[in-house]
Amino acid sequence: xxxxxxxxxxxxxxxxxxxxxxxxxxxxxxxxxxxxxxxxxxxxxxxxxxxxxxxxxxxxxxxxxxxxxxxxxxxxxxxxxxxxxxxxxxxxxxxxxxxxxxxxxxxxxxxxxxxxxxxxxxxxxxxxxxxxxxxxxxxxxxxxxxxxxxxxxxxxxxxxxxxxxxxxxxxxxxxxxxxxxxxxxxxxxxxxxxxxxxxxxxxxxxxxxxxxxxxxxxxxxxxxxxxxxxxxxxxxxxxxxxxxxxxxxxxxxxxxxxxxxxxxxxxxxxxxxxxxxxxxxxxxxxxxxxxxxxxxxxxxxxxxxxxxxxxxxxxxxxxxxxxxxxxxxxxxxxxxxxxxxxxxxxxxxxxxxxxx
Amino acid sequence: xxxxxxxxxxxxxxxxxxxxxxxxxxxxxxxxxxxxxxxxxxxxxxxxxxxxxxxxxxxxxxxxxxxxxxxxxxxxxxxxxxxxxxxxxxxxxxxxxxxxxxxxxxxxxxxxxxxxxxxxxxxxxxxxxxxxxxxxxxxxxxxxxxxxxxxxxxxxxxxxxxxxxxxxxxxxxxxxxxxxxxxxxxxxxxxxxxxxxxxxxxxxxxxxxxxxxxxxxxxxxxxxxxxxxxxxxxxxxxxxxxxxxxxxxxxxxxxxxxxxxxxxxxxxxxxxxxxxxxxxxxxxxxxxxxxxxxxxxxxxxxxxxxxxxxxxxxxxxxxxxxxxxxxxxxxxxxxxxxxxxxxxxxxxxxxxxxxx
DNA sequence: GTGAAAGCGCTAACAA
DNA sequence: TTGTTAGCGCTTTCAC
Numbered sequence: 001x002x003x004x005x006x007x008x009x010x011x012x013x014x015x016x017x018x019x020x021x022x023x024x025x026x027x028x029x030x031x032x033x034x035x036x037x038x039x040x041x042x043x044x045x046x047x048x049x050x051x052x053x054x055x056x057x058x059x060x061x062x063x064x065x066x067x068x069x070x071x072x073x074x075x076x077x078x079x080x081x082x083x084x085x086x087x088x089x090x091x092x093x094x095x096x097x098x099x100x101x102x103x104x105x106x107x108x109x110x111x112x113x114x115x116x117x118x119x120x121x122x123x124x125x126x127x128x129x130x131x132x133x134x135x136x137x138x139x140x141x142x143x144x145x146x147x148x149x150x151x152x153x154x155x156x157x158x159x160x161x162x163x164x165x166x167x168x169x170x171x172x173x174x175x176x177x178x179x180x181x182x183x184x185x186x187x188x189x190x191x192x193x194x195x196x197x198x199x200x201x202x203x204x205x206x207x208x209x210x211x212x213x214x215x216x217x218x219x220x221x222x223x224x225x226x227x228x229x230x231x232x233x234x235x236x237x238x239x240x241x242x243x244x245x246x247x248x249x250x251x252x253x254x255x256x257x258x259x260x261x262x263x264x265x266x267x268x269x270x271x272x273x274x275x276x277x278x279x280x281x282x283x284x285x286x287x288x289x290x291x292x293x294x295x296x297x298x299x300x301x302x303x304x305x306x307x308x309x310x311x312x313x314x315x316x317x318x319x320x321x322x323x324x325x326x327x328x329x330x331x332x333x334x335x336x337x338x339x340x341x342x343x344x345x346x347x348x349x350x351x352x353x354x355x356x
Numbered sequence: 357x358x359x360x361x362x363x364x365x366x367x368x369x370x371x372x373x374x375x376x377x378x379x380x381x382x383x384x385x386x387x388x389x390x391x392x393x394x395x396x397x398x399x400x401x402x403x404x405x406x407x408x409x410x411x412x413x414x415x416x417x418x419x420x421x422x423x424x425x426x427x428x429x430x431x432x433x434x435x436x437x438x439x440x441x442x443x444x445x446x447x448x449x450x451x452x453x454x455x456x457x458x459x460x461x462x463x464x465x466x467x468x469x470x471x472x473x474x475x476x477x478x479x480x481x482x483x484x485x486x487x488x489x490x491x492x493x494x495x496x497x498x499x500x501x502x503x504x505x506x507x508x509x510x511x512x513x514x515x516x517x518x519x520x521x522x523x524x525x526x527x528x529x530x531x532x533x534x535x536x537x538x539x540x541x542x543x544x545x546x547x548x549x550x551x552x553x554x555x556x557x558x559x560x561x562x563x564x565x566x567x568x569x570x571x572x573x574x575x576x577x578x579x580x581x582x583x584x585x586x587x588x589x590x591x592x593x594x595x596x597x598x599x600x601x602x603x604x605x606x607x608x609x610x611x612x613x614x615x616x617x618x619x620x621x622x623x624x625x626x627x628x629x630x631x632x633x634x635x636x637x638x639x640x641x642x643x644x645x646x647x648x649x650x651x652x653x654x655x656x657x658x659x660x661x662x663x664x665x666x667x668x669x670x671x672x673x674x675x676x677x678x679x680x681x682x683x684x685x686x687x688x689x690x691x692x693x694x695x696x697x698x699x700x701x702x703x704x705x706x707x708x709x710x711x712x
Numbered sequence: 713g714t715g716a717a718a719g720c721g722c723t724a725a726c727a728a
Numbered sequence: 729t730t731g732t733t734a735g736c737g738c739t740t741t742c743a744c
Contacts, residue, residue: 025515027737038715043739053713068515073492074439075737077430078720088474092459096654099455103448106474115493118444118462118474136429137471159381159424241658275659298452302597303631304660383721394731399723409729431721434736 026067035063046071085117087134091146092120097268104318112326121146141325162328164321168211174336178321180312182343183219190223193261197354202233202259204247204269216265216294232257237269244272260354267293267300267309286352296346308348313341382423391419402427441473443490447502448476450595453624460674468682477502497681518684520677524567530692534677536668538699539575546579549617553710558589558615560603560625572621572650588613593625600628616710623649623656623665642708652702664704669697
């Protein structure tokens with residue numbers, strides 16, 4: 001198999017005779033031979049914090065540069081049992097509308113010397129497959145911003161792979177989580193709606209299986225009640241633009257009474273809802289109908305929308321997620337932890353005084 | 357270092373005595389021992405197309421299942437010289453607005469048994485780093501949907517790493533490319549504009565370094581001339597929403613004369629342009645001003661925009677990109693190839709008869 | 713500070 | 729068909 005001329009213990013006579021085969025990448029042995037030092041010396045030069053003399057380092061580095069040598073991360077991973085790979089699980093469908101998260105996480109991983117192995121998960125079966133793949137590739141950890149069942153999580157746990165959940169967690173199971181809690185902001189917005197005279201609201205939620213959706217819906221319900229606004233109807237969407245539009249239709253057709261405000265548990269649906277209100281129902285948003293979203297995605301602030309919404313601090317959350325992963329890669333016994341971030345209200349222009 | 361009880365040639369007496377250390381993952385040796393077969397038999401069971409008896413396979417698979425054994429892809433990569441990793445290079449900034457591409461490519465890679473190692477590239481320095489990282493991780497190939505200099509490409513070429521460019525290429529250098537050529541669609545749209553009575557147009561381009569932008573701009577210029585529409589001003593944006601808005605301001609303020617149509621070389625700028633026209637300049641799009649985009653991103657068809665644009669067949673392009681990579685991983689001597697796809701006009705509603 | 717040697721978990725040539 | 733064996737390229741004791 002080996003078209004590799006190197007022998008483990010190169011015979012002295014051959015060692016200089018056989019040239020580097022063109023196209024084969026240089027190994028630490030090649031560098032060692034050229035520099036006239038041992039292979040382990042080369043290895044040490046590329047491991048920060050190793051004890052090595054300046055002279056040696058210089059010689060080795062010169063040879064390394066000449067051969068364009070870069071240590072083989074795969075081989076290193078094999079011996080160190082550290083792949084420096086982190087599986088990032090996102091929902092392809094959802095992340096289409098929230099790509100900020102993925103890119104921030106990737107950048108933070110990169111800054112921490114880790115690489116993102118990207119997996120899209122859009123079903124339970126996908127998740128099963130992805131978990132096996134991640135396991136095969138010896139990922140050091142998993143950052144999950146997609147759905148994962150308790151059973152699937154149990155598999156990772158048993159295999160001692162650190163997992164950080166991004167904006168989702170199992171309430172009845174210890175796990176490591178970075179999470180945005182918009183409680184205060186929900187209260188703030190709802191209070192404002194109440195002050196603006198709103199008394200009837202409807203809500204468009206996400207899939208009932210989705211934790212973020214459930215949690216946001218719960219907060220909204222509580223806040224509405226507390227502020228004397230009646231929730232006259234709740235319809236279920238799937239986080240997409242289309243489902244926001246459809247949700248509004250459903251509310252108008254089948255709802256009992258007309259809400260003056262609609263709260264959507266994410267921005268994408270809020271935008272769908274707003275467009276439907278304006279272009280199909282010919283309502284003036286916000287004069288006839290106020291709309292509120294969640295997330296604070298970039299496009300929610302385009303002039304066509306200027307959505308009033310609750311932003312998540314994506315940057316700080318991603319940073320935390322990566323830090324939590326690295327901590328748990330270093331010390332697998334690290335206990336679970338939940339880092340909770342506050343949201344922030346983006347005032348926007350999609351709410352106004354209730355029509356009289 | 358090894359807390360691994362396995363000896364390369366396990367002494368018979370020890371072999372059954374030492375239990376699997378809790379938490380250590382099972383290796384093919386563990387499976388072999390449990391099944392009472394050789395380690396290579398285990399290996400063969402997990403390599404499709406190996407000659408192995410049904411009885412053997414059954415025995416091995418039973419043991420494997422019991423130990424939850426999955427072959428170590430890192431170790432496999434080391435010996436086969438195939439990592440099954442493909443570096444996917446995207447521009448973080450740009451892909452924020454065009455995530456479809458990334459997800460399609462990832463899915464196609466996955467279907468081909470390859471994993472996506474995600475890299476975001478937003479500067480030349482990023483690209484240098486990314487190329488070194490990809491090299492260290494022994495990626496089998498690179499799909500680049502981000503900027504890459506000729507020098508950087510040369511490095512990959514020299515290292516014999518197959519590269520497929522997505523929507524960009526070096527005209528004066530052989531390379532493997534999947535590309536969307538919107539020539540006909542540009543002509544179609546421009547002709548339509550001409551038929552609608554437009555005689556003055558302006559254009560908002562992307563960065564001059566960007567090939568896609570240059571190419572689209574060139575096509576637009578040619579088509580306009582051919583159809584008797586004068587290009588009265590061209591301003592440069594950076595593909596973002598904001599730059600589209602700013603571009604329109606610049607055209608209105610500094611342009612010589614007022615265009616009745618604005619062509620933007622991507623949808624995001626077209627949307628920024630449209631919003632600026634409507635909300636700041638209080639123009640009616642399309643009655644007062646027609647706007648055309650490029651790409652066909654999902655949100656360009658939201659009711660607020662309904663942009664007339666030229667769509668790229670992302671799905672088929674991604675599929676081709678992955679196929680081209682796999683072909684070149686199998687046969688590195690494969691010659692370069694350029695697969696060109698046609699665009700498709702999405703009629704939209706952002707163009708109308710020129711105001712009189 | 714440096715080199716020799718073992719071995720991470722796997723595949724594949726070779727022998728039986 | 730099966731087992732034996734030699735590495736893939738690296739890190740890490742262990743002597744010196």
